[in-house]
Amino acid sequence: MTPDLWITLVVLVGAVVLFVSEKLPVDVVALLILGSLLVFGVVSPGEALSGFSSPATITVAAMFVLSAGLQRSGALRGVGELLSRVRWPWLLGLLMMLLVAFTSAFINNTAIVAVFLPLVISAVVARGLSPSKFLIPLSFAAQFGGVCTLIGTSTNLLVDSLARQSGQPGFALFEFASLGLWFVVAGVLYMLVAQRFLLPDLGIPDSGADDHRGRYLVELRVPEKSPVIGRLGSVAIPVDAKDVFLLENFRDGRPLAQPRAEAVAAGDRLLIRGDWNEIERVRRDLQLRHDNVARDLDGDPADARLHAEVMIAPGSPLAGKSLAQLRFGHVYRVRVHGVQRSGTQPRLPLDHIPLAVGDILLVDATASALEDLRSDPGVVLIGQREQPRVDGRRALLSLLVMAAAIGVAVLGWMPIVASSLLGCAALVVLRCLRPEEAYAAVDWRVIILLAGVLPLGIALQKSGGADWVAQHALGWLSGYGPLVTLAAIYLLTALMTEVMSNNAAAVLVVPIAISTAESMGVDAKPFLVAVAFAASTSFATPVGYQTNTMVYTAGGYRFSDFPKIGIPLNLLFWAMAVILIPRYFPF
Structure with a gap:
């Protein structure tokens, strides 16, 4: 064993201990890794800093900005209103998971959960349901969808970058899709069953301190095509609305003599009294409008x-x-x-x-x-x-920019890193985002983590550390064939990503997977897919993935709720990976 190999293995062990113990933030650990490898001369200065110029790092940063364009414009708020109109809990859960899975295939899944979290809570509370029945499915669905494309999660981009650095061909934008769709279908079906039998019902939370409390008197205008048109005033308010009452109906500026006995017409103004949140739900369901008074009160459309x-x-x-x-x-x-x-x-x-x-x-x-x-x-x-709102112009432009950035990459006109950077510039030029908003949208901890741990992958390859670990940790499995080794690599990655950053787990296992494949004389791509999928689907702990942590507190869950529902799902995905990966990515 050479000195460089010893140093690399010591750094590797130290990194694992620090990542698992969480005594230091993950980005600080990444910088310690980078600095240690550089100081001891295991990697050159150019190799140490190559993570900052890696296409994976730059693409992840650009996708944060593109996602922010959709988030800040309110482009996805219409989805929340759609969910709030669904009456059956199972259908609400199904639609939520399918929508989240689809959007997270193209938008950073952490950003997706951040957008959908308040929407889902308000939608389920409005239906008298417990958010705890829906928030873990929200987090898991974002992970299902993220594995379907190269840009769905930073881990996929990281695995692709590490593979290319090692001389492997890498992955196309939609190369994961055919396999990922099986995981989406299986995950959604499992969660529909688990939602009923395994997820806790923690009740409906009290309104937050910042909610508008008390009973308000509100005047709402009936626009053309509102579903309330033609209904008698006595049945204008939905029967499931709590504490909402129609007091008067003003037509042409005058109150109707019998507002409850006459049909509602377009242009009427309904005077309603009740709980504000319930009034807002009724307003959305019936497509009623607040009086805009005058357009000159709108102010700058960019202002919140x-x-x-x-x-x-x-x-x-x-x-x-x-x-x-x-x-x-x-x-x-x-x-x-x-x-x-x-x-x-x-x-x-x-x-x-x-x-x-x-x-x-x-x-x-x-x-x-x-x-x-x-x-x-x-x-x-x-x-x-x-106040949540949708800026129609910015929402449309943000959607078009995102679609264009992905489309030109799919067509092969330019690499995804180039198209995503041009998309970021377009959002600023079109005033969908201010420059300071674009910079603020990037989660710099993730960027530092990616840039800091990439040199460890280089060091493992350069020093022979990956070959050594592959020989001593997985070498004894090679006699059982590549399928057993694939199962072991998936399981190793899945276990590591439950106790440390998913990106860190991928960086540690990818070089080992490549060396194992080379020693066995088989294609490394199935092993790389196993690492990408296992690192991007962490269900057994609330700290194994960022989206799990986001819903952990919001849903009022206990730590034990995650392994109860997540371990069976991890085992299901493990079995599916062993069966399906060789079919789509032969050895």
Whole structure:
């Protein structure tokens, strides 16, 4: 054993211990690996820094930015509204997993879960269901879909980069798809069964501290093609709506004599009272609209819209006057979506109600408009939160840019790293993202991790460490044939990725898999596929994969919930991998 081999093995063992113990952040461990190999001369400065210029690292960073364009424009919010309309829990779970699996094949799965997490919670709570029945399936579905394409997860890109560095041919953009679809189908079917029998029902959580609490008086306009048109007022509100009541129906500015006995028509304005969250659900289901008052209140489309609660203060000059008399919307540059008042409820159009001390107005505004309100002594700003919305222009452009970046790579016109970088530039040029938003969208910890651990793969190959580990750790299996070795490599990777970063596990096993294949005289590609799939599907612990960690707290799960549902799924995927990988990637 050469000194370089000893040093590489010591660094390898130290890296495994630090990754598993989590005493240091994974990006710091990656930099320690890089620095150690460089200081001891195992790799050259160029090789040590090659991870920062690796196509895998750059492509992952670019995909973070492309995903942010879709996330910030609200392009996926329509999906959340679709989910909120599904009545049957099994169908809601099925649609959610299929949508998440499909989108995560093209968009970073961590970003997908970040987008879908609040949407799924609001959709299931609106149906009186427990989020704990849906959030683990959300995380797992993102992993199912991520293995279907080269860009679905950073691990796939990393395996491809390591393979190319070792002289292997690498993978095409959709080369994983035919195999990945089997995993998606099997995973979704398993989760539909597990959702009922294995996932805990932890109940419906209380509304968060930033929810709009209390009962609001809201005026909603009935647009053309709304499903409420033609219904009698007595049945206009869905029967499953809790604490939502129709008080009046204004037509041509006048209240109907019997609002509950007459049919709703396009252009009517419905005065509704009830819980805000329930009103919002009814509004989406019936496709009703808040009054936009005037287009000049929209402000810059790039600015985030906020919902805020504004109370009329004692001694306020606003008391006794209506919103119309005050020209409240134009003066303060806000739109009033609801009024909360204790006691007798007025049955007037929203902008004709005389304001009283203690009234709480729920307003839609930009951050700058709220700052002006905050400085007005006549009102008290008592709460605010960002309002989810869809920017149609930016959403369409973001979708087109993402489709173009993937399309030109599929057609072979340019490498995915080039098309994704051009896509990032296009998002900024088209003002779908500001430059600072693009930089903020990149998870630099992942980038540092990738750049820092790639030199370890080079060191394992260069020093002979991969050959040594392959000979001593897997060499005894070679007599049983490549299929048994494939099973061992998949299982080794799956176990490692449950206790350390999936990217780190892939970097450690890929060189070993390549050396094992070379020693057996077989194609390395089946072993590389096994590493990619095993490292990208971690189900048995909440810390084995980023998406699991995201839903762990949000769903209120216990640690034991993950192995109970995840270990059988890991074993299922292991058996499928052993059977299917050689069929699509022969030895």
